[in-house]
Structures are given as C-alpha cells and as structure tokens.
Amino acid sequence: MDDSEDANLSAAMGFSGFGKKARTFDLEAMFEQTRRTAAERSKKTYEARAMEEQVSKKSSSVKEIPSGSAMRRADSSSSDSDSSDDEVIGPPAPANVSDDEMIGPPLPPGFKDSDDDEADEDEEDEANPVKRIPDSHEITLQHGTKTVSALALDPSGARLVTGGYDYDVRFWDFAGMDASLQAFRTLQPCECHQIKALQYSTTGDVILVVSGNSQAKVLDRDGFPVMECVKGDQYIVDMANTAGHTAMLNGGCWHPKIKEEFMTCSNDGTVRIWDVNNEKKHKNIFKPRSFQGKRVIPTCCNYSRDGKLLAAGCQDGSIQLWDRNMNVHTKLQCRQAHAPGTDTSCIVFSYGGQILATRGGDDTLKTWDMRNFKKPLHMASGLSNFFPMTDCFFSPDDKLLITGTSVKKGGGSGSLMFFDLVEFKKIYEIHVTEASVVRGLWHPKLNQIMVGTGNGLAKIYYDPIKSQRGAKLCVVKTKSKERQAETLTQDYVITPHALPMFREPRQKSTRKQLEKDRLDPLKSHKPEPPVAGPGRGGRVGTHGGTLSSFIVKNIALDKTDDSNPREAILRHAKEAEENPYWVAPAYAKTQPNAVFAEVESDEDEPDNEPEWKKRKI
Numbered sequence: 001m002d003d004s005e006d007a008n009l010s011a012a013m014g015f016s017g018f019g020k021k022a023r024t025f026d027l028e029a030m031f032e033q034t035r036r037t038a039a040e041r042s043k044k045t046y047e048a049r050a051m052e053e054q055v056s057k058k059s060s061s062v063k064e065i066p067s068g069s070a071m072r073r074a075d076s077s078s079s080d081s082d083s084s085d086d087e088v089i090g091p092p093a094p095a096n097v098s099d100d101e102m103i104g105p106p107l108p109p110g111f112k113d114s115d116d117d118e119a120d121e122d123e124e125d126e127a128n129p130v131k132r133i134p135d136s137h138e139i140t141l142q143h144g145t146k147t148v149s150a151l152a153l154d155p156s157g158a159r160l161v162t163g164g165y166d167y168d169v170r171f172w173d174f175a176g177m178d179a180s181l182q183a184f185r186t187l188q189p190c191e192c193h194q195i196k197a198l199q200y201s202t203t204g205d206v207i208l209v210v211s212g213n214s215q216a217k218v219l220d221r222d223g224f225p226v227m228e229c230v231k232g233d234q235y236i237v238d239m240a241n242t243a244g245h246t247a248m249l250n251g252g253c254w255h256p257k258i259k260e261e262f263m264t265c266s267n268d269g270t271v272r273i274w275d276v277n278n279e280k281k282h283k284n285i286f287k288p289r290s291f292q293g294k295r296v297i298p299t300c301c302n303y304s305r306d307g308k309l310l311a312a313g314c315q316d317g318s319i320q321l322w323d324r325n326m327n328v329h330t331k332l333q334c335r336q337a338h339a340p341g342t343d344t345s346c347i348v349f350s351y352g353g354q355i356l357a358t359r360g361g362d363d364t365l366k367t368w369d370m371r372n373f374k375k376p377l378h379m380a381s382g383l384s385n386f387f388p389m390t391d392c393f394f395s396p397d398d399k400l401l402i403t404g405t406s407v408k409k410g411g412g413s414g415s416l417m418f419f420d421l422v423e424f425k426k427i428y429e430i431h432v433t434e435a436s437v438v439r440g441l442w443h444p445k446l447n448q449i450m451v452g453t454g455n456g457l458a459k460i461y462y463d464p465i466k467s468q469r470g471a472k473l474c475v476v477k478t479k480s481k482e483r484q485a486e487t488l489t490q491d492y493v494i495t496p497h498a499l500p501m502f503r504e505p506r507q508k509s510t511r512k513q514l515e516k517d518r519l520d521p522l523k524s525h526k527p528e529p530p531v532a533g534p535g536r537g538g539r540v541g542t543h544g545g546t547l548s549s550f551i552v553k554n555i556a557l558d559k560t561d562d563s564n565p566r567e568a569i570l571r572h573a574k575e576a577e578e579n580p581y582w583v584a585p586a587y588a589k590t591q592p593n594a595v596f597a598e599v600e601s602d603e604d605e606p607d608n609e610p611e612w613k614k615r616k617i
Contacts, residue, residue, distance in 0.1 A: 129399045130428050133418065134447050134463035139471050141181055141458040143170055148452030149389055150195045151439040154204035157446040157470050159221065161207060162458050163195030169209065171223060172458075174470050178477040187223050196389060201254045201262075206276070208262050210252040214245040216264050218276055227279045229264070239270045243281040250388070251300045257307040265298040271312050273324075286327045288312055288320045291335055299343040299361075299388060305353045313337070313344030313358055319368070332373045338362050345390040351398045355421065359392040361385055365403050367421065378424035383417065387438050387454075396444035400427075404437025404451070416440065416451060433457060446470040 143162045150163035160172040167190065170183040177184070190211035197210040206226055209217045218227040232242030239246070247267035255261040260276045261283070272282040290296045298312040309331065310322045317340040321332040338344055342361030349356055355377070356368040363383050366376040386406035393402055401419045414437040418428035432451055439452030448470045449461040460471045495503060517523045576582075587594075 129395075129397075129420065130418075132395075132397070132466070133400075133428060134449065134467045135430055135461040136463045137471075137475075138459055138461045139181060139475060141172060141183075141460070142456065143183075143452075143458050144168060144456040146456055147387070147436075147438055147454045148456060148458055149387070149438060150198040150210075151391075151441060151450055151452045151458065152198040152200050152207065153441060153443050153446075153450060154200040154221075155202065155445070156204060157443050157448075157468075160450065160458070160460075161198050161200070162452065163198050163209070164452075164456065165194050166456075167192055167194065169195060169198070169223070174473045177474040178479055179475060180479045181474065185223055189217055189219060189223070189225070196249060197251050197253070199253055201259050202256060203259050208252055208254055210249050210264060212248050214247055214249060214266065214268075216249060216252055216262075216274070218262075227276050229274055229282075230280055232268070239268055239287065240285050245270065245272065250298065253302055255307050256303055256305060263301055263303065263310065265301040265312060267297050269295040269297055271298050271301050271310065284324075284327055286310060286312070286322050288314050288318075288330075290314075290316050290318070300345060300347050302347050302349065304349045305351060311347050311349070311356065313347045313360075315343060316340050317342060317344070317360075317362075319344070319347065319356075319358060321373075332370070334368070334373055334375075337366065337368075337376070338364065343388045345385060345388055346392045346403075348393055350394050351396070355394075355398075357392050357394070357401055359383075359385065359390055359403055361388070365392060365401070365417075365419070367401065367424065378419075378421075380417075380419060380424060380426070386436060390438055391440045393441055395442055396447070402440060402442065402449075404432075404440055406436035406438075406454070407434075409435075414453060416449075430461070432459060443470070 141160075141162070144164055144166045146165040148162055148164045150161075150169075152161045153159070158173065158175060160174070161169060162172070163169045167188045168186055169189055171185040172181075172183050189209050190213060193212035195209065195211050197208070199208045200206075201208070205221060207219045207221070209219060211217075214231050216229045217225060220226050230244040232239070232244040232246040234246040236242050245264065245266040245268055249264055249266050252262060252264040255263070261273060262276070263271060263273050265271045269287060271286040271288065273284040273286075275283045288296050288298050296318070297315040299315055301310065301312045303310060308324055310324055312320050314320060316335075317338040318333060318335045319337040320330045322329075323331045337358060338360035339362035344358055344360050346359040347356065348358075354370050356370060358366050358368070360366065363381060363385055365380045365383055367378045369377045383403060384406045386408075390404055390406065394400070395402065399421055401421055401424075403417055403419075405415050405417060407414050413431045413434050416430040416432055416437055417426055418430075419425065420427050433453050433455060435457075436454035437451055438454055440450065442449050446469060447463070447467045451459045451461070453459065462471045464472065493504065576584075
C-alpha cells in the first residue's frame, strides 16, 4: 500500500521519487565492534610494553649487541611505534625517567625540596627540644617599678593581665596596642593590698584576683567587679563553721572544667572552693593537717588537668592531694616533699596529668609521679627562690619544665631555666634582666613565653615563624602620633532656610582651620616677651610703673644694714650737732640751752615727794 501510494503521489507531483532511503544503524553491532577494537589495542599496547622491558633488561646485561639483533629491534620498535600511533596523541613521554628525576635545567648544589626541608626540620625539632623554644625575639612591657607578682593570659591569647606589689592591675590588649606598648587600663581592685595571683577562667570572660587580704574578687574582662568572696568570722575556732577566709590569701585558681568554680588557699589553714553565683558562703572546704594532726598553712594550690584532684603545698614542706568530692582524708600525700618551714611557691600538673611539679622555698625543683608518690621522680637544687609565688610550668608538648631564679639587688641577672623531663638536666637558659624572675607562663596557642620580673617588667619571648599572633600583632604597628591641643573654634549654627547674604560659611574641620589660622599674620603673631628693665617704647617694665613699685624696688635694692637701729641713728649725731638744720633752729630763740631730765637712782630718791611726782612702776 505504501509503494502504490508513493507511485500515485510521484505521478501526480511530476517526479519519480523522494530521494535516497535513510540509512539504518545497528547499535549493538557497533558497540561490539568498538569493544573488540579496544581489546585488540590494549593487547598490542601490553605486548609493546613487555617487549620494551625485555629489551631494556637485555641492554643492561649485554654490552655488545649484534647488528642483526639491532636491526630486528629497530624493526620491532618501528612496528610498535606504528601501532601506537593510532592511540597516542601528542609528543611521546620520555623513556626511562624515574619519578625522582626532573626535566629542565640542573638544580643548584645542596637543593632540597620544601617537603623534604619540613620533614627534616620536624625530625630535628623532635630530636632537639631546644629548637622549639620561641626566644628569638622579645618585647618588654613596663608594668611599674615594683615586683610583677601575678601574670595571666586569656585562653584565646588576645589579652594579658599583670599585677604587682604596687597594688596595680594592668590590662594589655595585643590587637589594640601599638609599638609604644602601653596598657589600655590600670586599676587597683583591692586598694592597698599586694596582688598575689591572677587567672582567666576557662571561657576567658572573668578574671580571678587574689590579693593580700582575705577576700578574693572576680572581675570581668574590662575590670568591673562581678563578685567578692565574703569574709569569715575570725573569732570562731573551727574554720569549717565560717563562711569565708579569715586571714591573708596565698593563692587561687579556676576549675579547668567547671567555669563557675574556683579555689583559694589562705593563712587560716584552709583551702576553700567557691561558686561565682554564691558569694555568701564557700562551696566546700579542705583543711590540711600536719603529721601530728595540727593545722598547717597552705601556701599554694592547684587543680589537676581533669579537675578531679586538688593539690596544695603546705608550710611544713608537705604536699597533700584530695579528691574533689571527699574533703576529709587526703588521697595522696608526701610529708617530706620540701624542707619544713619553707613556702612552697608553686604546684602544677603536666598536660598529660601523670607528672606533678613543685617549686620549693628550699631552692629546689622536684617532679613527682602520680603512680608512685612516696619519693620524687627528679630533683634540681641550687635554684634560688626569694618570693612566695615563684612559678614553674610545663611546655605545651610536656617535654620541658621551666622555672625562674631569684637574685639580690646588684647580684647578677635572673634567669629562666629549662629542664628536660626525661633526664632532668638543664638544657637551656635565658638571662631575662638584672632582677629576679618571679612569674612565667608558656601559652600553648600563641607559643609565646611571658615572664614577670622583680623590677616591674613583663617580658614576652616569641618567634616570628613558630609563634602565632600575640606580640606579633603590636610590634608591627607604628606609634601613633600625639595629637596637638586643638583650639576651640567658633560654634557653627546650621540655618538651612537663611538667605544667602546671612548664611554662615560652611564649618571647616579643625585641622584645616588650624592651617588657615597659621597663614593669618594676625592670629599667628608671636606675643612679645616682657620687658626687662625700666621699660621702653611706652611699655612698662617688669617692676611696674607706679611710685610704690619704684620705692619697693629701691628698698629691696638698698644694701645698707639696719640691723642695729641705735648705731644707725648715732651715725648722724656729729653732723647734726655741727650743722643743726631740723630741730635746733626752731628752739634757738626760746630755749637756746637744752634742758634734759635728770634721772636719779631709787636709793637717792627722797621719800617726802608728793604722790603725783613719784614714778609709777
């Protein structure tokens, strides 16, 4: 039917047909043919590679190759190249080039890849921990003139707080500070009490301030008071029945996990736990005891890294640890840790939590293993300690233990000692300044070391490559110029609807106004200095132009000595007798001879004189 219809239509239209018939494609046959072609090419490629490997092995084992074999190999290689031309597009890859070799000009001698350098540096740092100490650069912050006894850095490393014996607490902001290195806020939160300890909370929003009084304070980041601990009743014998401390504080710190909890120790023989939300009473109390069961004063205290243990160094030389939830009996203790009667200035846990380090007042530094607490793990002696808050602290990788040494005035320079925890040998030393090194900390995030000294300085050691932010932010900023006192310009009244003839000109900036006034000869005229002398040109001298000022000046310049008035009068007696001018001529006619009263003694005075003639005594 289709063919007849096409024939009828073609006859009617006048042509024989509609053209060639469209081609039909068998897709399955085409896919099968493509698969076979690809398999054959892959087989040829594999055989060519195998042949090349065999030829390279033969050329490496046999030095001389016969000409016939060479020809055959050339023929085979040409055939392989012909077969590979069908599939390889572009220039051929270089043969027998290993991954280590490079294409291009030869490298200079001693060249190493950056990855190799980093790997080598990491290996060297692991082998030598001294190279990981960031002390290539330093900056100095001037806190005051007295000892910097407290030092704290917030967890982010953006703000530093220093406290000292001068009762001041200074706030330093690295991001907002320029090269002049000035504190942006100074305050005295505890009035006339020395600052013993400062520490930021785990969140960095509040600061714990421990001073020489019996009440610890909590400040916010800007120094405003948040909470103050209550003072206990000093007349109660049992310290557990008092709401707070009754004697001077010695130390304090925040809980590492609970942000509202902190701990303080005092001379009243107690260690108390506080809650920021409850300032009326302590949360818990621990009472360290001596071997005889008597009260002993804790000089330092600290939490373990997980917050489950509390540690305190006492005045009898003992170290006592409690479980946070059991306040009666100690969990661990060592009675002969340091010399009795000395103040243990610092007690700190390592980041791993297995090592405990103590800085004693007996000039020693000791480490303790928490699994064997009866005797010290290592000990270093001869480290002078004159302050009850001298620090010791661990490096962020727990491989070094650092502490400071004290010196007397004019007795040398205080140092920062670095000890290896494995062999406990002094491997490095930094001479800080001509004073004692009291406080110190190594911030793990910034990788910078902060040190507080006995002469009022706070030094920061850092490395431009190994350290992050912190001191690097402020040293690159130029000092801001002091702005000159700006003159008060005339008030500008804005009158938008005033007529143009009454409208005031637009107010210029103060700087432009000063520049304009500088060009004005009348406004920039220098006033004449005061006239020295009698005066000239109608100007009065410094002594004034009145008669009284002239007489006062002459009297002041009179050099005659009138200390004896009688001699001063008798000096003119002879001249007055020879040439009388003032008094004698007036009496020359009426009384030419002067009559003077005769003074008689009391013995010659007669008794019969009338009463009115007698001299009244």
